[in-house]
Amino acid sequence: xQSRIDKLCEKMHDNEAVFISSYPxxxxxxxxxxxxxxxxxxxxxxxxxxxxxYTIQAREQAKGFEVIDIAKGFEKIFSRIDxxxxxxxxxxxxxxxxxxxxxxxxxxxxxxxxxxxxxxPREIKDECxxxxxxxxxxxxxxxxxxxxxxxxEGVTEREIALDxxxxxxxxxATALSFDxxxxxxxxxxxxxxxxxxxKIENGDFLTLDFGCVFEGYCSDMTRTVVVGKANDxxxxxxxxxxxxxxxxxxxxxxxxxxxxxxxxARKIITDAGYxxxxxxxxGHSVGIEIHxxxxxxPKNNAVVQNGNVITVEPGIxxxxxxxxxxxxxxxxxxxxxxxxxSSPKELIEI
Numbered sequence: 001x002q003s004r005i006d007k008l009c010e011k012m013h014d015n016e017a018v019f020i021s022s023y024p025x026x027x028x029x030x031x032x033x034x035x036x037x038x039x040x041x042x043x044x045x046x047x048x049x050x051x052x053x054y055t056i057q058a059r060e061q062a063k064g065f066e067v068i069d070i071a072k073g074f075e076k077i078f079s080r081i082d083x084x085x086x087x088x089x090x091x092x093x094x095x096x097x098x099x100x101x102x103x104x105x106x107x108x109x110x111x112x113x114x115x116x117x118x119x120x121p122r123e124i125k126d127e128c129x130x131x132x133x134x135x136x137x138x139x140x141x142x143x144x145x146x147x148x149x150x151x152x153e154g155v156t157e158r159e160i161a162l163d164x165x166x167x168x169x170x171x172x173a174t175a176l177s178f179d180x181x182x183x184x185x186x187x188x189x190x191x192x193x194x195x196x197x198x199k200i201e202n203g204d205f206l207t208l209d210f211g212c213v214f215e216g217y218c219s220d221m222t223r224t225v226v227v228g229k230a231n232d233x234x235x236x237x238x239x240x241x242x243x244x245x246x247x248x249x250x251x252x253x254x255x256x257x258x259x260x261x262x263x264x265a266r267k268i269i270t271d272a273g274y275x276x277x278x279x280x281x282x283g284h285s286v287g288i289e290i291h292x293x294x295x296x297x298p299k300n301n302a303v304v305q306n307g308n309v310i311t312v313e314p315g316i317x318x319x320x321x322x323x324x325x326x327x328x329x330x331x332x333x334x335x336x337x338x339x340x341x342s343s344p345k346e347l348i349e350i
Contacts, residue, residue, distance in 0.1 A: 001029060001030060001031050001062075001063065001064070002064060004028065004029055004121060005029055005041060005046065005120050006119075006260065008041065008118070008121060009041070010031070011044055011120070011155075012043070012087075012117070012231060013085075014043065014083075015083050015084045015085055016083055016084075016085045016086075016087060016114070017040065017041060017042035017043070017081050017083040017086050017087070018039075018040075018041050018086070018088070018114055018118055018124070018187060019038060019039070019040050019084070019086050019087065019088050019101065019111075020038065020039040020040075020041065020089065020090055020118060020233075021038055021088065021089060021093055021097070021101075022089050022090075023035040024122075024287075024289050025039070025089065025118055025119070025289040026038075026039055026048075027288055028036070028050070028121075028122055028150040028288055029041065029091055029172065030046075030061070030062040030065055031061045031062060031063070032048060032050075032054075032057070032058055032061045032062045033057075033061060033216070034050065034054050034057065034058075036050055036051060036053070036054060037049060037054065037058065038050075038070075038203040039065070040077060040078075040081070040086075042079075042081040042082075042083050043083070043248070044081065044082070045066065045080060045081060046064060046065045046066065047065060047066050047067075047068050047077065047080065048062045048065040048066070048067055048068065048294040049068045049070050049073070049077060050067070050069075050070060051069065051071060052069055052071065055067050055069055056333055059167070059251050061232075062174070064341050067229075068171065071237050074104070075104060076104075077104065077106055078105050078106050078109055078128070079106050079326055083109075083215070084108060084109055084110065085109075085110055085112050085321065086105065086109055086110070086111050086112065087112055087113070087114025087115075087117060087118065088101070088111055088112070088113065088114065089114075089115040089118055089119075090113040090115050091115055092115070093183060095204045098111065100166040101203070112189070112312075114219075120127055120144065122287055122288070122332070123285065123292070123293055123294060123305070123307075123308065124284030124290060124305060124306070124307035124308065125287060125307050125308075125309050125331070126307070128340055129217060129287065129309075130307075130331055132214055132216065132217040133214075133217045133218070133219060133286065133309055133329070133331075133340065134213045134331075134340050135178075135214045135215070136211070136212055136213065136217055136218060136219035137219040137220075137221065137329050137340045137341055138342075139168050139171045139172065139173055139212050139214060139217045139219065139269070140168065140210060140211055140220075140221045140341075140343075141221070141341060141343045142167070142171060143164050143167045143168045143171070143210065143212075144208070144221070144223055144343045145343070146163070146167050146180035147160060147163050147164050147167070147208070148166075148225070148348070148350065150163045151200065151206060151225065151227060151350050152200070152227070152350070153178070153199075153200055153201060153202050153227055153228070154199055154200065155199065155200050156195075156196070156197050156198060156199050156200070156338055157184055157187075157195040157196050157197070157198050157200065157206075158195040158196060158197055159184065160182050160195070160200070160206070160208065161180040161181075161182040161195035161210075162209075163268035164180055164182075164208065164210050165180055165210075168210075168212040169212075172214060173212030173213060173214055174213050174214070174215075175211055175212065175213040176210070176211065176212055176213070177210075177211030177218040177219060177286075177290045178211060178220075178290050179194055179214055180194075180195060180207035180209070180210045181193055181194060181195070181207065181208065181210065181222075182194075182195035182206070182207075182208055183195075183206070183207050183323075184198060184200045184201070184204040184206045184207075184227070185198070185200075185201060185205065185322060186206065186240065186319075186320055186321060186322055187322075188204070188206065188207040188224065188317075188322040188323045188324070189317040189318055189319050189320070189323040190317070190322065190323070191279075191280060191315060191317060191323070191324050191325065192209075193207070200227050202227060202228040203226070203228045203229075203231070204226070204227045204228075205224055205225075205226060205228065205234065205322040205324060206225050206226070206227055206288040207223075207224045207249065207323060207324070207325055208222065208223055208224075208225075209221070209222040209327065210222075210324065211286075211290065214288065216288060217287060217288060218286050218287065218288070218289065218290045219286070219329060220286050220290060220327065220329055221327050221328065221329060221341050221343065222313055222325045222326060223326065223343060223345070223348075224238065224241075224323075224324045224325060224326060224349075225348040225350055226238075226347065226348070226349045226350070227349075227350050228349065228350070229349055230347060230349055233321070234322075234324075237274070237323075237324050238274075238324050238347045239313060239347070240268065240269060240272045240274060240316060241314050241316055241324045241325065241326050242326055242345055242346075242347075243267040244264075244267065244269050244314040245265075245269040245312055245313070245314050245326045245327075245328070245345070246313050246345070247264055247265065247268060248261055248262075248264045248265040248282060248296075248312050249312050249328065249330060249337050250337075251264045252304060252312075252330065252332065252334055252336060252337035253304065253307050253335055253336055254303075254304050254335040254336070255303060255304065255307055255335075256303070256304045256315040257300075257301050257302070257303060257304075258294050258295060258296050258297065258300040258301070258302050258303070259296075259297065259298055259299060259300050259301055259305060260295045261282060261283075261296045261304065261312075262281060262283075262297055262298050263310035265314040266278060266282070266298065266314075269314060271317075274316045274318075275324075276317055277316045277317050278314060278315060278316055278317075279317070280315070281295050281296055281297035281300075282296035282297065282312060282313065282314055283295060283296040283310045283312045283313055283327075284296075284310065284311055284335065285308060285309060285310050286309050286311060286329060287309060294310070295310070296310060296311075296312065304332055305332065306332050306333060306334070306335065307331070307332065307333075307349065308331070308332045308342075309329065309330070309331045309332075310329075310332075311327050311328070311329050311330075312327065312328050312329075312330055312337075312342075313325055313327030313328075314326070326345055326350070327341075328340070328341035328345075329341050
């Protein structure tokens with residue numbers, strides 16, 4: 001954790017400190033696993049502010065931080081540092097909370113937006129983070145292999161989602177990365193079709209998008225299968241998405257613009273006549289949160305870097321017919337993409 005704080009401090013001017021209120025950044029910089037806390041990091045000191053329920057936990061987890069009981073030391077917390085500008089995370093803090101914290105500043109100090117500076121280091125994952133994400137993705141792979149044996153005509157979307165979730169937690173996952181998507185038939189045309197009591201029917205596409213949390217880090221993967229035999233149009237759509245996905249993964253190189261990676265997949269889908277049916281970005285970074293930066297999107301000119309962990313998930317969605325999405329999670333290492341997802345991607349007919 002100290003190396004992360006050191007890198008953050010290197011980016012801060014001598015007269016700047018940061019006040020962190022979001023759980024993802026509290027966890028990233030301190031290792032503390034409760035949302036009921038704040039961090040204050042300056043060039044001269046590190047403080048974690050929490051209530052009496054968590055002070056022992058804070059001392060155990062947040063090594064090197066001075067633990068402040070919020071009921072006893074919060075009012076004068078900013079008197080402990082000399083920095084003039086205190087950065088905060090503008091997207092995570094309500095107006096009411098901002099006013100309440102701002103009122104505690106000492107004379108001459110100012111509360112300023114610094115979310116980008118605080119978040120930026122999380123874009124490049126270290127080896128420890130990559131190991132945890134890879135383990136979470138492995139649990140997802142095992143869950144998909146398991147659930148293939150549970151999918152059949154007459155089972156509901158919700159039952160399949162529950163099977164996935166229960167299996168992942170039995171394998172050591174502490175939580176879900178997000179609400180499991182289990183969408184069949186024409187509902188598979190909804191990219192975020194949350195599971196319902198609809199029964200799976202013969203001939204349905206079934207799209208499963210799921211992930212879990214392992215030691216604080218998320219996984220994410222999507223597979224689409226056909227229940228019964230796929231018709232010619234289903235095969236055409238599936239193979240187009242598969243070609244777009246595998247070609248994009250092969251094209252990823254450190255130094256490329258994220259928009260260029262998106263463009264590789266988007267061109268294949270557009271050339272096949274389905275450009276209007278691929279409405280979302282190609283992928284997003286994954287880490288402590290399920291959606292992080294950078295992302296593979298048409299407008300993102302950020303540069304791909306070693307240590308980025310990003311999904312590659314093209315899709316085609318046709319209202320009234322159904323949809324296909326195939327998603328892997330990759331890490332950029334030694335200048336190219338390394339796939340963390342091992343589940344088969346060839347069309348599976350059940």
